[in-house]
Amino acid sequence: FTEALWAAKALDIEPPSVEAITERCNILFGSRTLKYPCVSARIFACGSLMVDSMIKKEATVGVTTNNAGDTTLMNWIRPIFPLLTAFVEAEIVVIEGHYNDNGNDGPISDPDRRPSIQFCAFDFSSVVSPVDMIVGSNAHLERSIEAMQQIFEEVDLLCRNESETREEVSWHMTGRSSKSEIAQLLLVLHAMASRATGVALRSVCAEAMPNVEIWPETRFVRAAEQYKTEFEAIVALIESRNECPTAVRPSTTPLRMRLSTYIGSAIRFHIRRLFDNTPMSYTMPSESQPYQDFSNCRARTYELVEMVAPEGLAEGVGGEGGSNLWEAPVSYVLNKALRHLHEYYNCLSDISATKGKDNELTSPSSLSSPSKQSLYSLFSLSQASRRSLQEGNQMRTISDSDLDEILVDIHLAHVMLVSSRAASFILNLFRWPGVESAIRDAGGWGCIESLSSILLLHRLDMDSPEESHFMLLSSVGRFVNRLEKESDAMARASEASKMVLQMFWKRFKRGGGSRKKLTSEGIIREALIEGTSTVIFPNLITPEYEYDDEDDQTNTTEN
Numbered sequence: 001f002t003e004a005l006w007a008a009k010a011l012d013i014e015p016p017s018v019e020a021i022t023e024r025c026n027i028l029f030g031s032r033t034l035k036y037p038c039v040s041a042r043i044f045a046c047g048s049l050m051v052d053s054m055i056k057k058e059a060t061v062g063v064t065t066n067n068a069g070d071t072t073l074m075n076w077i078r079p080i081f082p083l084l085t086a087f088v089e090a091e092i093v094v095i096e097g098h099y100n101d102n103g104n105d106g107p108i109s110d111p112d113r114r115p116s117i118q119f120c121a122f123d124f125s126s127v128v129s130p131v132d133m134i135v136g137s138n139a140h141l142e143r144s145i146e147a148m149q150q151i152f153e154e155v156d157l158l159c160r161n162e163s164e165t166r167e168e169v170s171w172h173m174t175g176r177s178s179k180s181e182i183a184q185l186l187l188v189l190h191a192m193a194s195r196a197t198g199v200a201l202r203s204v205c206a207e208a209m210p211n212v213e214i215w216p217e218t219r220f221v222r223a224a225e226q227y228k229t230e231f232e233a234i235v236a237l238i239e240s241r242n243e244c245p246t247a248v249r250p251s252t253t254p255l256r257m258r259l260s261t262y263i264g265s266a267i268r269f270h271i272r273r274l275f276d277n278t279p280m281s282y283t284m285p286s287e288s289q290p291y292q293d294f295s296n297c298r299a300r301t302y303e304l305v306e307m308v309a310p311e312g313l314a315e316g317v318g319g320e321g322g323s324n325l326w327e328a329p330v331s332y333v334l335n336k337a338l339r340h341l342h343e344y345y346n347c348l349s350d351i352s353a354t355k356g357k358d359n360e361l362t363s364p365s366s367l368s369s370p371s372k373q374s375l376y377s378l379f380s381l382s383q384a385s386r387r388s389l390q391e392g393n394q395m396r397t398i399s400d401s402d403l404d405e406i407l408v409d410i411h412l413a414h415v416m417l418v419s420s421r422a423a424s425f426i427l428n429l430f431r432w433p434g435v436e437s438a439i440r441d442a443g444g445w446g447c448i449e450s451l452s453s454i455l456l457l458h459r460l461d462m463d464s465p466e467e468s469h470f471m472l473l474s475s476v477g478r479f480v481n482r483l484e485k486e487s488d489a490m491a492r493a494s495e496a497s498k499m500v501l502q503m504f505w506k507r508f509k510r511g512g513g514s515r516k517k518l519t520s521e522g523i524i525r526e527a528l529i530e531g532t533s534t535v536i537f538p539n540l541i542t543p544e545y546e547y548d549d550e551d552d553q554t555n556t557t558e559n
Helices: 002-009 018-029 031-035 039-058 073-099 139-158 175-193 199-207 219-243 254-275 330-351 383-389 400-430 435-441 446-457 465-508 520-533
Strands: 306-308 539-541
Touching: 018 031, 018 039, 018 073, 018 199, 031 073, 039 073, 039 175, 039 199, 039 219, 073 139, 073 175, 139 219, 139 254, 139 446, 175 199, 175 219, 199 219, 219 254, 254 330, 254 446, 254 465, 306 330, 330 400, 330 465, 383 400, 383 465, 400 435, 400 465, 400 520, 400 539, 446 465, 465 520
Parallel strands: none
Antiparallel strands: 306 539
């Protein structure tokens, strides 16, 4: 792409006219794009005209026409036209949210009514966020997610092998045949993104916007840079998948990060809607602001179940960051439980990495009882950890490499310990009497499963790790069944992890070194102390209400 950048800087083709860009926008994307401040439509129209000029300039046979709608010249754009259209349509969906009064009704009835402030929509940063107190306020966010997903659907079609053909259009194309077309467009994007040499190209794009005074050419710099980044990633993906179709994951790009973040936001909204209590009003009720009932914004699960501290828990124990989980909303605790389970499943390969390998190593004396002999089969300690726990090795110096392995074992022990608690909490919550029916009455898991499936389908978990745990909800039924089948094994592994941590603590509780410079033993001790704040999930009970029947009893369950 360095060569492409130099080629773009050396581009000596005159930029197209404003009229030509407007006409090309109409031809490529329809007349409705002319009423919107759609940046991508102007950039792609300008880019296609510039590529046409490049083709004419390099052609051995002269071309006498220079119309915006010259179909002979525009043939090059056919392979990537669905992708360009997907970018434009996604941006328009975002724009519509700002033209509508409520931000969620889809196509606008009066495009000529322009907002006084126009936010950039090409980077999808101005999607209207859902509000818990407004039913349906999530519509614009989810329409934007659907439109953004369509971009990746088109990218996947571009990356098909040469032996495959595109079924949705009348012409045949393969991944390799589209790479050159994108590379041609990249030349123009490189030039347009240059603050010095791209002024002329950006200026004509700005003048083609419906509200010129608030769209100076400088607003097109970041847009050109973003599209350049996205198309560079697409070209790299095409090349990689032609060599190895299954083993390559897409590069992280701003668009992929934005989509995964929005999916997480939408899923969190639905989890709050299904499990949390009725949202509180922003203002105190008064004559001018009467009390509003927001119960229609929530499912009825909050009437069926609430969280309490586990019995016998000491004051201040089991909290996180100075707060107790049973004092938080159910959605927050469920989200945290999903995070821990996702980490557990990611660690499964590490946890079982040494199974079947030299498990006859002498165990410490604490494993002499028959119930403890199976510890190594439940929790596969590294060789470094086993050496450090052997009797007679207490005075042995721990090397840096052994220290790393021991710290990994301690981390895995903490992961297994909390994951068993997380699984128990989720199973109790999802199987609580009446909860399944209340969720079904509120629309069910369909929206959450659809959104989670997008994360899974396009492998977005690596682009935004903060949202990756929601992939577990791509099929809630299968997820719950898996937890039920594995709960006993997770409980046994949790008990084994407790034993491992106790063994480590007995060996390293004295630590070593000063506060400024800890020895290996001191570092291990610090890791063990940090793990003592392992999350303790709350118990569930049926909320108590004042009924006429004094014999009503409260159902309880333990975590």
